[in-house]
Every structure is written in structure tokens, then in C-alpha cells.
Amino acid sequence: MQDQRFSELRLAGIGRTFGAQAALRDLSLTIRGGEFIALLGPSGCGKSTALNCLAGLLPLTTGSIWLDDRRIDGLPPERRGFGMVFQNYALFPHMTVRDNIAFGLKMRKVPKSELLRRVDDVMRLVRLEDHAGKLPPQLSGGQQQRVAIARAIVYEPPVVLMDEPLSNLDAQLRLAMRTEIRRLHQTLHLTTIYVTHDQVEALSMADRLVVLREGIVQQVGTPDEVYGDPANRYVAGFMGYRNMLELDVARVTGTEAVVTGQGVRFTGRAFGQLETTRAVAAIRPEDIVVEAAGPNQVQVIAEVVEYHGHEMLVEARLPGGDPLFFRTEKRLAPGDATTVSVPTDRVLVYPADTPAALVEEVA
Amino acid sequence: MTVAATPEATAAIAARTGRPSLRHRLAERGIDRVLLLLVPGVLFLVLLFVYPFLYGLQLSFAPEQGGPLSNYQTFFSDPYLRDTIATTMWIGLPAALINVLASVPIAYQMRGRFRGKRTLTTLLVVPITLGTVLTAEGLIQYVGPSGWVNKFLRDFGLVDQPLILIHNYWGVFFSLVITGFPFAFLLVLSYLSGIDPTLEQAAASMGAGWRQRFRYVTLPLLAPGLAITFCLSFVLAFSVFPSANLVGDPSGSTRVIAIAAFHAAFEQYDYSMGSAIAMIMGAVMLAVIALVLGWRSTLYRGATGGKG
Ligand SMILES: Nc1ncnc2c1ncn2[C@@H]1O[C@H](COP(=O)(O)OP(=O)(O)O)[C@@H](O)[C@H]1O
Numbered sequence A: 001m002q003d004q005r006f007s008e009l010r011l012a013g014i015g016r017t018f019g020a021q022a023a024l025r026d027l028s029l030t031i032r033g034g035e036f037i038a039l040l041g042p043s044g045c046g047k048s049t050a051l052n053c054l055a056g057l058l059p060l061t062t063g064s065i066w067l068d069d070r071r072i073d074g075l076p077p078e079r080r081g082f083g084m085v086f087q088n089y090a091l092f093p094h095m096t097v098r099d100n101i102a103f104g105l106k107m108r109k110v111p112k113s114e115l116l117r118r119v120d121d122v123m124r125l126v127r128l129e130d131h132a133g134k135l136p137p138q139l140s141g142g143q144q145q146r147v148a149i150a151r152a153i154v155y156e157p158p159v160v161l162m163d164e165p166l167s168n169l170d171a172q173l174r175l176a177m178r179t180e181i182r183r184l185h186q187t188l189h190l191t192t193i194y195v196t197h198d199q200v201e202a203l204s205m206a207d208r209l210v211v212l213r214e215g216i217v218q219q220v221g222t223p224d225e226v227y228g229d230p231a232n233r234y235v236a237g238f239m240g241y242r243n244m245l246e247l248d249v250a251r252v253t254g255t256e257a258v259v260t261g262q263g264v265r266f267t268g269r270a271f272g273q274l275e276t277t278r279a280v281a282a283i284r285p286e287d288i289v290v291e292a293a294g295p296n297q298v299q300v301i302a303e304v305v306e307y308h309g310h311e312m313l314v315e316a317r318l319p320g321g322d323p324l325f326f327r328t329e330k331r332l333a334p335g336d337a338t339t340v341s342v343p344t345d346r347v348l349v350y351p352a353d354t355p356a357a358l359v360e361e362v363a
Numbered sequence B: 001m002t003v004a005a006t007p008e009a010t011a012a013i014a015a016r017t018g019r020p021s022l023r024h025r026l027a028e029r030g031i032d033r034v035l036l037l038l039v040p041g042v043l044f045l046v047l048l049f050v051y052p053f054l055y056g057l058q059l060s061f062a063p064e065q066g067g068p069l070s071n072y073q074t075f076f077s078d079p080y081l082r083d084t085i086a087t088t089m090w091i092g093l094p095a096a097l098i099n100v101l102a103s104v105p106i107a108y109q110m111r112g113r114f115r116g117k118r119t120l121t122t123l124l125v126v127p128i129t130l131g132t133v134l135t136a137e138g139l140i141q142y143v144g145p146s147g148w149v150n151k152f153l154r155d156f157g158l159v160d161q162p163l164i165l166i167h168n169y170w171g172v173f174f175s176l177v178i179t180g181f182p183f184a185f186l187l188v189l190s191y192l193s194g195i196d197p198t199l200e201q202a203a204a205s206m207g208a209g210w211r212q213r214f215r216y217v218t219l220p221l222l223a224p225g226l227a228i229t230f231c232l233s234f235v236l237a238f239s240v241f242p243s244a245n246l247v248g249d250p251s252g253s254t255r256v257i258a259i260a261a262f263h264a265a266f267e268q269y270d271y272s273m274g275s276a277i278a279m280i281m282g283a284v285m286l287a288v289i290a291l292v293l294g295w296r297s298t299l300y301r302g303a304t305g306g307k308g
């Protein structure tokens, strides 16, 4: 049996290559017991690789993994004792819901009476009591998902690993399950490492985010830090900074940068090494204010207007011809000219070229 | 699958095009043109299987002397004939069982991807191409009284007399394993590849070592496939004929049922008796297959019914 309590799980420069391709490079991270970590990045960036390395399903090519003072990266998966929720759920099709959930306890040779009690408890926790005798193919997607989670937490593993657990569910169910997973985490305080490509999911669930790109960590931080101060233009793009205007650097003073071009002149916050003459100004559509006096004013012409309930998403043209996206409650029609402004602390200025490999020093 | 068009839909199409196409008119009767692809297959089956079977069946009930059942009475009252069933079983069942059981661990080891998998698979499957006669010749060379195995055993003083491994039970048995194993192996390998590898990973993450993963996850999912593999292996082994003659003892310990049928039909020219024996042979095979498939269905229910 594993010691369930630990104070930290430490990944020391772990990496994994497939042939010549590095799927994961030099990931170092210290996870506190009970923490909820989200690994965030687009498809193919090495999230599953990282998770499988942690679970022991893939051997590391570099680095080591420590659970407090115990080095665990040489242990096979069955001796790490982590819980894992697979993207395709990987439920045993020939076993009932109850047997699927009991599997981990059975492997641990938990006495029958305790096993039954704990399986019942967990089934109640994930609201599956009524489906105990069913086989996985007879369940809906959301129910299968709950079996997968129940199965991974019933033996109270020190760490639960989840690989895009909600990506196969429809939008509504995804919202419900998101809350459910968060609730489970708050009830049980299980250290959770959660892989997703959905930044909303990561931001809303995690205590800390790890943003990956091409196997390399771009930024580690709380949702607030990653959302408010993305470390580079790549993270910014991932965090909903939809406007990426490539402009010339006019002036950099300390943390303030002035960029020009496209008939605009923006003052914003400088990130990274801004020696280059070209820079990218990242602006979120929701940070742009319409028809209000403010800094960073610019004249735009609305081109496409999408109805999004209580607000509109507008694609407008800058004087230079590039598109600018913004959200507004004002009713604009295509062809309308309007003035927009952006608070200076909501304009993030990054070096124009950020190769994935150079990002570490910045982050 | 054919989706029968509803009358309304067909009517709508007819209204638009003036006259429904042939395809739609056929579809209305539940006939899809794709079904026509089955015609050559069905024809083949009728010509090659159903006709000879029915012909043989009626022939077996029309003996040269005696009532319609006299062939069957003769077979079951004459120990020399009747015992061929037991003899064939005694060779076929263990050979099929060994072929299936030996395939499982080898295929299990080879289910993943690794370098040289194709070469290894080819090596394991090559005996298929040898054919029974070549295998028999090889066996005589290899394990015959003056073959390499006996030479080796004698040179090292392990035996005084050569081990008799051909022209008896063991000769036929080895021959069946050599020719039957590749079939069983290929089938088991394909059944194993059909099992999602993440299931075993999931079991491992929940604390199951390889033995437990095999026992609780892989084996239950593989078992129905093993039943089918066993049936096919058994059918192959049960109809053993050339090797029973070439490396067996065709008038004694390996006088299998196929030899009896051959003897009746082509040496005594009693086609009716030969047909009767062939029918009995078919019935015995069907009985064994029915038994195995019966076991297979209980096994399915057992596995899905839930335990501990
Ligand atoms: N078994 C493998 N063999 C070769 N390349 C692999 C293997 N698994 C993953 N990769 C590669 O590693 C990269 C990261 O994959 P993965 O971790 O699955 O990404 P993600 O889960 O973030 O979508 C991808 O480019 C993928 O092609």
C-alpha cells in the first residue's frame, strides 16, 4: 500500500523523446499535496506524454520524479498507485459498473466488507447508485465518465491523473462534469493533475496552470497570473487574446512600450526582450471599450457583427486594414464607423518572434 | 443493411423524376443492388458444399444391402470402425488444445509494436506454406529412428534405444501441431490486437500486475476468441488424413476416422458406407463445436454477470 499523504510531488526536468522527436522537454514542477494542476496546450503539445510519464505508462528519457524523498520514476504503474482517468475512459467492458469501480480495491486485497462499503460510498459520491449492475456500454457518456472517475479515486490514490476527461462530452454535460470534478476535489483533497486543451476548463478548475507548447513549458502560474499576464504571445493567444497586431516598436521605457503602425499608436505593457523593432500587441476582445474617451483611441469600421446574447462580437477594420475583434453591448451594424479605446494595462506587447525553445528564460 | 424507402419518400421521388429508378423500385421490395454481390458466393457455396453434402447424405442412407440405417448400424457395432472416433478425438483434441494454449503466451508477448515483429510473425507462420507432406518428410528426417534428434540423444548417452517418435501417435501429433499452430497463432494474435491496449494500462494504473491484468482483463475478453480458435483448430486436426498415413500408424494407433472413410469408399468401393462415415465425422465435429460454443456463451454471461 502506498502512503496516501505526501507533501510534494516533484518533477525534476522530465523529458520524453520518440525517436528523434521530443514530445516533452525538461518539465520541472513541484506540486503540493492536494493541489489541482492543469496541463494546458493544444493537441500534440505533449500533455498526454507528460501524464503517461507520471503514471509510469511511458518510461522517461530524462529527469526524475519524486514523491517527497522517494524516487518513483523507476516504478511500474501498478506500484505507483496513482489513479488515472483515460481520455477514452478505458472502462472494462465485461465488468459491471460496480466491478469496474471495485477493481483497484480488489487489486489491493481490501477485505470484502470494506470493499463493498467503499465502492458504495464512491458510487453515491458520483451518483451512480442506480447503475451499479450495468455494463459500461449500457451507460451514457456522462455516466461512463463518472465510472472512470470513481474507479480512479476509490482507492484514494495520492495523485489522480486525468487526460482530457471531458473532451468526449457535449457542451452542457461538460459544464456539469466540470463542476462535479471541482466538487470532488474540494471534498476529497486529492492531488489532481488535469490535462486539457480548453483554457476555460483549465482556468475555472485549476489552482495552477502549466501551459505547454511543442513539449516545452511556456508558463506556470495561477489562473489569474496566466490569464492576466501571459508570459509570451503564444500563451496570450491561448488565453483569448484574439487580437495580435504586428506593429513597430516606437519606444520602450521600463515596463511601458509604445508601438505604432496600421494607423494606430498603442501604449501598453512590455513583456520579454523588446529589442526587436517588430512587436506584437495582444488585446482581448472584451478589453476594448467602444465610444468612450480613453487611452489608445482608434477609429474602426465594423465589418461583421455576431450576435452573442447580451453582447455582440464585432470584427472591424483598423485604418491600416487589419481586423480588430471586440465585444460590445452597443448595437453596431456592419459599415458603422466607431471609436474604440483600450486601457494601457490591457495592451500586452511581446517580441514578434517567440520560438518555443527560447521561451523558458522569459517564463 | 438495406433501408427500405417509405412509400411517401418513393412517391416523392417518383413525382420528381417521373418514374422511380430501378434502384428505388428494388429498394422498395427490400432489395439492394449490393446484395447482388452475394450471388457468386452463394452459387459457389451451393455447388461446392450444399450439393455434395446432400448427395452424400442421401447416399449414406442407400446402402448396397440392408435397410436405410444399416451403414450406421454397421459403423457403431463394429469396434474397428467405431473406435476410430475415439482415436481421432485422442489425437485431435490435445493437438487443438496445445495449438491454442501455445499461441496465447506467444501472441500475448507479441501484441505490442516492436522491432522485428514482422520477421518473427513470418517465421512463426511459415509452416503453413509447408503442407502436410513436406512436414511429414521433415519429421522423418528430424525425429525418425536415424534422425537428428535420436542421433543427438544417443551420442550424449541419454537413451540406449532410439525414441520412437514417428509411425505412431506422436508422429501425427507433432505434424498436427506444426501445421496447426500457425493458424491458431494468427487468429489469437488478431483477437488480441482487437483488445484496446488502454484497458491493460488502466488495470496497471489501478494496481494490477501483469498476471492480474491478464487474468481479469485480457483473458476474459480473449476467451470468446479462444473458443473460436479452438473450434477451427479442432476441425483441422479432426480431419487429419495425410499425416496419419505418412507419419502415423494408419492401421493401428492412428487409424483415424478419415482413414476409415477413405478405406470404405476407395478400397472397398462402398461409396454408401464411405458417405455414412463422412456424415458421422461431420456430426462429431459439430457436436464438439456446439459444446465449445455452448461453453463460450456461458462464459460471456459469467463475465458480464459480475464477480467479487
Ligand atoms: N507512441 C508514440 N510514438 C511516436 N510519437 C508519439 C507517440 N506518442 C506521442 N507521440 C508524439 O508526441 C507528441 C505529443 O503527443 P501527446 O502527448 O499525445 O500530445 P497531446 O496529448 O498534448 O495531444 C505528438 O507530436 C505525437 O505525435
Ligand SMILES: [Mg+2]
Pocket (backbone or CB within 6 Å): A044, A047, A048, A049, A163
Ligand atoms: Mg492527448
